[in-house]
Amino acid sequence: MTNGTTHLTRLRTRMLATAYCNADLWTQRTAFLTDQAVAALAHRDPAAAEDLAAQQLAPEFLHDTQILGAAVEAGIDTSTWPERREKIQAYAREAAGLDPHFDPATEAHRLWASLRSHYPQIAAALADNLSGLPESWREDLFTPARPTLKNIPGPETAPYDPTDWEDCEACGEAQDQCRFHRGFFAGQEYQSDLVKTLLTDGVAIEHVQERHAELERLHAQTTTAPDRDEPAAAL
Structure with a gap:
């Protein structure tokens, strides 16, 4: 106290x-x-x-004998409890290996409805920002200009131990793949599909090469442009 x-x-x-x-x-x-x-x-x-x-x-750790003793004293039939607990624990152990059921369209609708309900001003600002994006927004946002390990975004904030693939505590808490591992595997699948497409589709290869060259030109213009705040050098 x-x-x-x-x-x-x-x-x-x-x-x-x-x-x-x-x-x-x-x-x-x-x-x-x-x-x-x-x-x-x-x-x-x-x-x-x-x-x-x-x-x-x-609180102290509860033992099975304490719980079952209290149940028996209350006149409760506990004969099915061990089987029920084993099923729950088995499901929790196997949940990390289940394929995630994730629908991007449904999740986007849920997020937008929540944002519009709780933060309408932010939702309006976001809508204005998205409406002003160019037609190439998908390539601009999700295709790195320089494909190096430093500028490729991560899948999510890492859980407790991102190297523990077999026994991730975050996956256990979610009874599914956690957002980090789900994003990691989704990124791997995306990269695999992209590589297969580039190896088999000549039109896709040409499109990617054109976009890469365009982004390189924009990057070069940005790095070589003079600083407007600096005074012009005297002639």
């Missing part, structure tokens, strides 16, 4: 803050109803409520 605040007050503060601030409906309801149960206990037995709050704020 700090500043005379009881464990019960600290616990109720956390639960009610969770119920108020969390965006998940079930988390909100669980936190609020748990707070109401603790409050009811505090009215009947303040000492028991304070002890329960102290245990909650300093």
Whole structure:
């Protein structure tokens, strides 16, 4: 305890803050109803409520015997619980190997609807910015002018350990490929398809060569242009 605040007050503060601030409906309801149960206990037995709050704020690892013992005492049939837990754990282990189901059009629609709802001014500015892009925006944005390792954008912010491909904690939390590994594999597939296209399609090769030459010219003009802020040299 700090500043005379009881464990019960600290616990109720956390639960009610969770119920108020969390965006998940079930988390909100669980936190609020748990707070109401603790409050009811505090009215009947303040000492028991304070002890329960102290245990909650300093949690220890729960053993199966504790959980199953409490279930048996409550008269709950736990015969199917081991099988259910094994299925859940097996799904979590196999989830990292599942192919991601990702629809860019659906995700873009969701992001735009959320942005327009919560940040309409930013959505309007973004729409103005996108409407002003040239017809070659796809090549300009997603084709590097100089294909080197330094200027190729990464797939996403790296998770805890980006080198751990087999047991990524971020993938386990998402029960799917995390955004980093999903973006990495999507980039590999894109590069593979691009190479195959360039090897078999002469028109695509010519188009890429033209765009590369154009970007090189623009880059050269940018690097050789004089600084307007500098005064002109005296003749």
